[in-house]
Amino acid sequence: MSIYTTKYDIIVVGGGHAGSEAAAAAANLGAHTLLITMSLQNIAQMSCNPAMGGIAKGQIVREIDALGGYSGIVTDKTAIQFKMLNKSKGPAMWSPRAQSDRMRFAEEWRNTLEQIEKLDMFQDSVNGLLFDGNKIVGVKTALGIEIKAKTVIVTAGTFLNGLIHIGDKTFGGGRAGERASTGITEDLVEKGFESGRMKTGTPPRVDARSLDFSQMIEQPGDENPEKFSYLKEIKPLLEQRSCYMTYTSPEVHELLREGFDRSPMFNGRIKSTGPRYCPSVEDKVNRFASKDRHQIFVEPEGWNTTEIYVNGFSTSLPDDVQDRALRKCAGFENVKFLRYGYAIEYDYFPPTQLRHTLETKLIDNLYFAGQINGTTGYEEAASQGLMAGINAALKVQNKEPFILKRDEAYIGVLIDDLITKGTEEPYRMFTSRAEYRTLLRQDNADLRLTPKGFKLGLASQERLDRVLEKQEKTDLFVKFLKDTSVKTEEINPILEANGTAIIPQPMKLFKIAARPQINFDDLRNLEKISTFIKENNIDQEIIEQAEIHVKYSGYIAKEKNNADKLNRLENVKIPSDFDYEKLKSVSIEAKQKLTKIQPATIAQASRISGVSPSDVSVLLVYMGR
Incomplete structure (x- = not known):
């Protein structure tokens, strides 16, 4: 069988967290699937922190596991520390988090994918999409190979026209050491898609042998660690590695400020929006000028490596400024850098251009998942990949789509927020975004979702x-x-x-x-x-x-x-060709938003920013309700 002659059911573009879950779900549901990635050695690479879970994110990982995805299993198999966060609060706030062995995590994901019968993998860069009118029919690679497919899922992460910044140095790249992806954005814009730019960043990596941990505060894992996966054969950790905590200081802040005039964040070179809830260290120093110190979490990257992730010190400042400032943090006086921190700008597509299945409205059979939709975080990406993979497979098989409601899963909240509200900054999940968080606890994700996963054919x-x-x-x-x-x-x-x-x-x-x-x-x-x-x-x-x-x-x-x-309003469907211009007594803004987003139900319409309760009442009257 040759990729030149094979017409796949599904092609997944990108092998990150979204792409891996998408490819696995599609193939496990019986769709002949091809995963195309720039590097087979970097499948599901943890580009930023070596951890899964956290506030609300841990709930998402458990939901992925309950549905039959792999993120929880891979995390448990490669974890080096486990913590249940927020145990002092009510159970709706409890959130599991695990430190992972970065290299083993990617290795375990690749091993997992290689065991899936209907999944093929191919190393190349996709630099073009093939269309037949308003339908996707395949992709074109950097080698000039055209590969045909019934559906395509784009999970490009930060690679679409990625641009890396370190001080006044700028170069193309999707992440450190890997080239950017070009061509896809241009093809989509030509088809009428709206695109934008976002920014994220990552901190330096340093050598543990150069640090003095005696000056830091030890952060051990839980005494009785739990796990993410509900599978019985997956066991909790018997041994754990500690993380550590230290602080910046006024002296550190002053050294950082000396580099502000060379910072791409402050001199205008970076014009895109970064994550509000994970700011760079220079942004924290600038925005919270009255604070004398900020926390720095010192996180090991694995069992058998000296590499350390300096969480809390994300930066795009010049390398010499990073060097001088970090050395003034307690325990870092003799630090040896393995890699400097950097910022990265990349293309994304406002997610209001998608349906709740994550299929695009403009092009049939084309799906987006992950950071291309304006989200940030492995967990958010993986959950979108899972849902895109499921829905692409169901469409190929002429079956009903699979959509999770807001009271059924954090995944449902995430996708509904993206589709109905859009985002102009990297979207991160929080428990506060879920109005039914007492129902959507991490402990009951299996009770909520495994019967659905079983009915789909993913959960065993x-x-x-x-x-x-x-x-x-x-x-x-x-x-x-x-x-x-x-x-x-x-x-x-x-x-x-x-x-x-x-x-x-x-x-x-x-x-x-x-x-x-x-x-x-x-x-x-x-x-x-x-x-x-x-x-x-x-x-x-x-x-x-x-x-x-x-x-x-x-x-x-x-x-x-x-x-x-x-949910009674969720059952009131809106025809896909409904003409909102004919609505009387509805604001111009509401008509424009409704026409652009095309909500599938009255409930979805009610959650669109700019659509008032009175607008919904008028819509209900027109719907005969």
Whole structure:
């Protein structure tokens, strides 16, 4: 079989986090798929920090895993540290995060992809797209090879006309040591697409042997680390590597300021928008001039490497300024640089030009995923890749598209935000973006999404059986708590010890467990509970699920009710050819936004910036509602 004569079902352009998940999902759903990447050695390369997860991002990784994607599994297999963030807050805020071994992460992803039967891989650069009218029919590579396909997914990351900045030095590149990609933007703009420029950056990498860790604050992993994947055969870490923390200082800030006149951020050479929530160190010094210091996280890049990622020191300042300033941070006095930090500008396409399937509106069978859509972060990219791969495969197979709603997944929130609101700065997921975050917890992603993944054909029977068992045992435990009373002499000493009111008569365990001062560790030694746990083989995961249900059942029920109300509007479809100009009493801005974005439902229309509740009411009247 030759790529010259083969017509693929799907071609995926780019082998980063989005491309890897897209290719895997499409091929696992039975579509004959080709992944084209500039370097097969850099599959799913961690271009920036060597970590997966974090606030809201960890929820996304668990959702990918629950649906049958690979990001969680690869992370668990290559992790060097695990932390559950925000444990002092409510469970809606708990967010898993893992440090990864950068080289092993890329290796594991490549090994994973090579085991997928219907997936081919090819090393070359795509510098052109092939069209037949308003339909994509293939790609053209730097070698001049034309490869035909029914659908194409572009996951180009930061490579589209990428431009790297270090002080007054500027050169083309998609990331350090790799060339930029040209041709795709130009082909799309010629077809009528709107494009823009965004910026991101990365900090220096340094040699651990040149650092004095005794001057830093150690940041170990969790004492009892968890994992991302719900698969039983994937085990938590038995050994972990510590990270460390140090600080900048007024002296460091002064040295950084000396280079501001040579900074591309301040002298006008960089005109694009960078990530608001991950600013460069010079941006932090400039914007927060009253702060004497900023945190620097010292993160190892793997088990067997001396390379260190200097998190918090992202910069595009001149190399000599980076050198002088970093040496004034505690522990970095004798630092040896392996690579200087840099900023990178790249092309993106405003995501309002997409449907919720991530297919473009202008060109049939063409999908975008990842940073091309204006997002930042491995997790956001991977989730889009998964959804694009699923929907491209479903379209090839003439099946209904797969779309996640805002009350079903953070992935649904992410895509809906991009499509209905667009973004003019790199979009990063936060728990605050999800109005139903009590429903969208990291602990229940399998309960929410694995049945959907199984129905698609991505999640295995083993996964589904485990989810059903988890739900069954959780329900059984909650019923036991509702049905079982505890005597005063058994429980009052525990209540007193935890500073909560004693009870004058026997009370159901459910009411006791619902008290905020009481957790299940306080109750598990009660004979009735310990016996039930042993007899029914209840593990810690089930106990956690039951405790969350008991303590937050009121909040969960309220969010479910609100989501159900909104979902009634999700069921009111808007015809794709609806003429918004005929709407009376609707603002000009609303008509323009509705015409441009073409929402599929009334609920989506209501979330578009510039569309007011009164505009939605008029639209409902025209829809016969």
